[in-house]
Amino acid sequence: MMKLNKFWLVIAVVFLAGIGFTVVADNEFYFYTTYAVMQLMIMGIAWNILGGFTGYVNFGSGGFFAAGAYTTVFLHRLFDGPPLLIAVLVAPIVCGLIGLAVGYFTLRLKGVYFAIATLAVAIILETVVINWEFVGGAGGYYLLIPENIVFFDSYIEWLFTLILAITLIAIAVSRYLNSSKIGQGLAAIRDDELAAECMGVPTLRLKLISTTVMGGLMGMAGAPFPYFITFVEPVSAFNLLIAVNAIAVPMIGGTASWIGPVIGGLLLGTIQETVTVNISSELNMLIVGVVLVGFISLAPQGIVGLYQDFIRKRRKRND
Amino acid sequence: MIELFINAVASGLLLGGFYAAVALGLSIVFGRLDIVNIAHPAFVIIGSYVTFYINDNFGLDPIVVGLIFMPIFFLLGIGMYRFYYVCFERTGQESLSGLAYFFGIMFIIEVLLILVYGVDYRNVQADYVGKTLWIGIVGLPYRMLVPFIAATVITGGVYLYLSKTYLGRAILAVSQDRVALQLMGADPIKVKQWAFGIGIATAVVAGALLITIHPVEPSVGRLYIGRVFAIVILGGMGSISGTFFAALMIGIAESLIATFIGPSWAPAAAYGILLLTLAVRPQGLFGRA
Numbered sequence: 388m389m390k391l392n393k394f395w396l397v398i399a400v401v402f403l404a405g406i407g408f409t410v411v412a413d414n415e416f417y418f419y420t421t422y423a424v425m426q427l428m429i430m431g432i433a434w435n436i437l438g439g440f441t442g443y444v445n446f447g448s449g450g451f452f453a454a455g456a457y458t459t460v461f462l463h464r465l466f467d468g469p470p471l472l473i474a475v476l477v478a479p480i481v482c483g484l485i486g487l488a489v490g491y492f493t494l495r496l497k498g499v500y501f502a503i504a505t506l507a508v509a510i511i512l513e514t515v516v517i518n519w520e521f522v523g524g525a526g527g528y529y530l531l532i533p534e535n536i537v538f539f540d541s542y543i544e545w546l547f548t549l550i551l552a553i554t555l556i557a558i559a560v561s562r563y564l565n566s567s568k569i570g571q572g573l574a575a576i577r578d579d580e581l582a583a584e585c586m587g588v589p590t591l592r593l594k595l596i597s598t599t600v601m602g603g604l605m606g607m608a609g610a611p612f613p614y615f616i617t618f619v620e621p622v623s624a625f626n627l628l629i630a631v632n633a634i635a636v637p638m639i640g641g642t643a644s645w646i647g648p649v650i651g652g653l654l655l656g657t658i659q660e661t662v663t664v665n666i667s668s669e670l671n672m673l674i675v676g677v678v679l680v681g682f683i684s685l686a687p688q689g690i691v692g693l694y695q696d697f698i699r700k701r702r703k704r705n706d
Numbered sequence: 707m708i709e710l711f712i713n714a715v716a717s718g719l720l721l722g723g724f725y726a727a728v729a730l731g732l733s734i735v736f737g738r739l740d741i742v743n744i745a746h747p748a749f750v751i752i753g754s755y756v757t758f759y760i761n762d763n764f765g766l767d768p769i770v771v772g773l774i775f776m777p778i779f780f781l782l783g784i785g786m787y788r789f790y791y792v793c794f795e796r797t798g799q800e801s802l803s804g805l806a807y808f809f810g811i812m813f814i815i816e817v818l819l820i821l822v823y824g825v826d827y828r829n830v831q832a833d834y835v836g837k838t839l840w841i842g843i844v845g846l847p848y849r850m851l852v853p854f855i856a857a858t859v860i861t862g863g864v865y866l867y868l869s870k871t872y873l874g875r876a877i878l879a880v881s882q883d884r885v886a887l888q889l890m891g892a893d894p895i896k897v898k899q900w901a902f903g904i905g906i907a908t909a910v911v912a913g914a915l916l917i918t919i920h921p922v923e924p925s926v927g928r929l930y931i932g933r934v935f936a937i938v939i940l941g942g943m944g945s946i947s948g949t950f951f952a953a954l955m956i957g958i959a960e961s962l963i964a965t966f967i968g969p970s971w972a973p974a975a976a977y978g979i980l981l982l983t984l985a986v987r988p989q990g991l992f993g994r995a
Contacts, residue, residue, distance in 0.1 A: 444805045446744070492985040498801055499742045500984050503935045506744075507977035510932055514974035525970070627928065631813045634806050642802075669821050676814035683807045684793045 394562065398555050405551040409544040418547040420660045422615060425554045426608055427659070428652025430629065431636025432557045432645075433604035436564055438634070439642030441597045442577030443494070444502040448633035450509030451482045451602050453516070453624035455609025458482075460522045460619055463530055471614055475549065478610035479603035485512075486602025487595055494594045513625040527620025530613050546611050553611075557604050558649060564600065565645040573597055605633075628672055632659075635679040641691030650690055709843050714965040715958055720850040722957020724919060726950045727857035728912040728930055729937040730864055731905035736935075737944025738881035739898050741790065742805050745812035747930035749906055753779070753913020754828075754922040755819060761830040768830045769856050772914025776907045783906025787899040812927070819924035827921035835918065853915035858950075860911055864904070865946040877901040881944060929973050936980035942990035952991065955979075 412418070430448055437443050458481050459474035485508065493504040517525045532542045539545045564570050572593045575583035584590050613619045632655070640651025655675070662671040686693055732746045753772065760771045794804040834848035868874035879887045880897045887894050916922060937956055941948035956976050964972040983990065 438802065442802055444802060444809075446809060492981070496984065496988050499805065500939075500988060502742070502805055503744075503932075503939075504981060504984055506935075507932050507980050510929075510977045511974050511981070514971060514977075518968070518970055627813065627816075627925075631809070634809065638806060669817060672817045673814065673821065676810050676817055680807060680810035680814065683803050683810065684789075687803050 398559065402551060402555055405548060409539060409548060413540075415541065415543050418543045420664075422543070422547055422550050423660060424652065424656030425550045426612070426615075427632055427636060427656045428649060429550075429554050429557045429604060429608040430633040431640070431648035431652045431655075432554075432561045433601045433608065434633040435637035435642055435645075435648045436561055436604070437597050437601040439637050439647065440565060440570060440573040440577065441594060442580075443498050443594065443598075445505045445601065445633075446502055446630055447489075447505030447507075447509035448605060449625045449627060449629040450505070450512045451485065451605035452609040452612070452629050452633075453509075453621070454482050454485055454512055455479070455606030456612040456619055456624050457516055457522055458606065459610050459613045460528050460530070463613070464521060464528075471546075471549070471611060475553070475607060475610045478606040480606075482606025482609070483599045483603035485606075486598040486600075489602075490595045490598035494591060494598065509625060509630070513621050516621045516625075523619065525621060527618055528613070529618050532614060532617060542614070546615055549611055550608075553607050557607070558645065560600060560604065561648070562645040564597070569593060569596065628675070631672075631675055631679065635675055635682075637689070638679055638682050639689055641689030643688065644691060647689050647691045654690070710965060711962075713844055714961045716844045716846060717850065718958030718961030719954060720846065720854040720957070721919075721961055722954035723854035723857045723950075724850070724912075724915050725933055725937060725957050726861050726953035727853070727908065727915055729934040729941075729949050729953055730861055730912070730946070731908040732934045733938045733941065733944055733946060733949040734864075734868075734877070734901055734908075735905040737938055737941075737949075738877055739901055740881070741787075741902065743808050743905070744805065744931060745808045745815065746905070746909060747927035747934060748812040748815040749779070749909035750913040750916060750930065751819065751922065751924060751927040752815060753910035754917040754926075755823065755913075756910065757914040757917050758828045758830055758922070761832075765831070767832055768914045768918045769852065769911070772911040775910045779910040780903040780907040783903035784899045786906065787902035790902075791895060791899070816924045816927065823924065825923050825925075827923045828917070829921040830917050832918065849918055853918050856911070857915060860908065861946065861950050864908065867904075868946060873897070873900060932973075932977040932980055936976045936983065939980065939988070940983050940990050945990075948990065 409418075430452065433451075434445060434448055437445055455478040458478040459471070462469055462474050462477065489504055489508050490501070493501045516522060522528055536542055536545055539548070564573070572583070572588045572590075575586070575588050576590050576593060580590055609624075612624070616623070636651040636655055637648040638651070639655055640649065641647030655678070658674065658678075659671050662674055682689060688695070728747070728750055731749075732743060735741050735743045735746065753775070756775055757768045757771045760766050761768055790804065790807070794807065832849075834852055837848045839846045839848060839851060868877060876887065876892055876897045877900070879890075879892075880894050880901070884894045887897065916926075933956060937949055937952045938944075940955070941950070941952035956979060959979065960972045960975045963975045
């Protein structure tokens with residue numbers, strides 16, 4: 388009980404610190420950078436709920452993210468610029484349903500089929516968007532940022548606060564799934580699905596819960612994206628880098644617990660922003676790829692695993 | 707209308723034959739060895755760029771380049787498998803980490819090619835590129851006809867190799883019962899690395915055919931992921947003849963959609979078929995239930 392309170396205390400402090408940051412800081416660059424880092428972290432957290440906790444790989448993160456972004460564009464066209472909050476609430480429902488549908492059709496098969504199906508869903512969604520003129524088609528869609536903002540000095544500060552809130556929600560959801568009974572069921576599926584099934588774990592239902600939550604969180608991360616870059620086109624929204632990042636973050640941090648993608652997101656996000664700004668975005672992509680493959684091959688448990696090894700060794704030495 | 711239809715089917719057939727060459731390596735590696743090499747199309751694209759480099763500098767015929775580089779890619783494949791085995795298969799982590807590993811490799815290959823060659827489209831020169839063979843109302847461009855013939859010959863060769871030779875049968879055996887193969891005195895790891903080598907070796911030829919058919923840029927490989935997996939799964943996982951017929955089907959489906967609905971919808975065709983197959987008949991059209 389004590390620990391639970393401490394967690395919520397940290398969440399509240401971080402959120403208030405974020406609000407304070409928007410009051411104090413003036414340089415918009417900080418907000419753009421931290422926004423990108425947090426978006427990356429949410430994607431990693433969402434991927435990890437299915438990939439890390441349950442053991443099912445999703446290659447189509449870009450598709451879920453873009454579905455969230457295009458939900459915003461669609462609502463923007465349909466209702467002539469409704470408040471962003473509505474899109475942030477609708478997008479996870481849309482993307483959660485996509486996740487549920489993909490899961491329902493493929494999760495009864497072996498894990499690799501699910502992985503390939505997610506890739507297929509991403510490409511099909513991209514083709515649909517390219518051919519759908521209402522949301523801009525292949526040419527893309529410009530959004531004008533609303534001019535009247537309440538409470539904040541600029542629109543990016545509002546976006547920053549919003550994505551901070553989404554990040555904290557994602558962390559809380561992920562932590563809940565990790566430590567609750569659902570999380571134990573998911574871990575059982577990851578370790579031995581057949582055995583879990585035999586012990587009475589409702590495997591299909593749990594897997595569907597985890598794909599739905601994964602899709603919903605990714606959609607939530609994508610919903611503010613059109614306002615963040617003000618111009619959405621299919622190539623950037625469905626970028627493969629998004630999918631690679633979503634895998635790299637938990638792989639670097641550690642997939643077994645909820646804290647892994649948080650650490651991985653902070654680390655990879657900071658490296659990426661530094662490299663993209665100071666050197667080039669191609670080199671940034673190369674670094675992500677190499678770091679991902681390096682961690683998978685050499686440190687499959689991520690930074691959390693390395694840390695646990697370190698603690699264990701030190702304890703042994705002290706005994 | 708009929709003329710358009712017949713021509714669409716004909717070019718779909720040629721395209722499909724070429725798809726068989728691209729899917730061939732994956733059919734062995736994924737279908738028989740159960741290794742989800744999602745980076746296979748990326749190796750095909752490396753093959754395309756090797757072909758482009760040699761053709762551009764020395765004017766060698768693209769298909770000849772592909773054949774010459776087969777042994778090098780074979781060795782590359784063996785190296786890849788050894789690494790994969792040591793890092794993932796031996797420790798039983800192939801399902802999650804192995805998948806993410808190949809995904810990362812695919813991404814690295816793509817970024818490296820962008821860094822070296824940029825995102826411009828590249829193509830090759832050969833005498834037959836640009837000419838067309840006319841049979842009545844049906845036009846068969848040589849740039850597609852030649853790859854079709856080459857792909858058919860290679861698919862046939864691999865089929866014979868797997869069904870007639872000792873090593874080919876060993877590859878079949880390792881996919882059926884690994885322990886039994888071990889009891890017979892053969893080393894499953896050696897057999898698997900040999901098979902993986904063959905799989906990657908076919909990728910360079912497929913790459914040479916690919917760049918003959920249409921210009922290539924580094925991210926083209928992604929479009930082929932869905933196609934090849936659709937073909938391998940539809941073809942019944944590891945059946946070479948099944949792979950060939952499934953490839954023809956996908957080729958014809960794409961060509962018909964491109965002709966009658968619009969070229970921008972064609973890439974989704976294979977993925978749609980793939981999802982449908984996974985949902986309705988995961989053992990494939992030609993597979994045993």
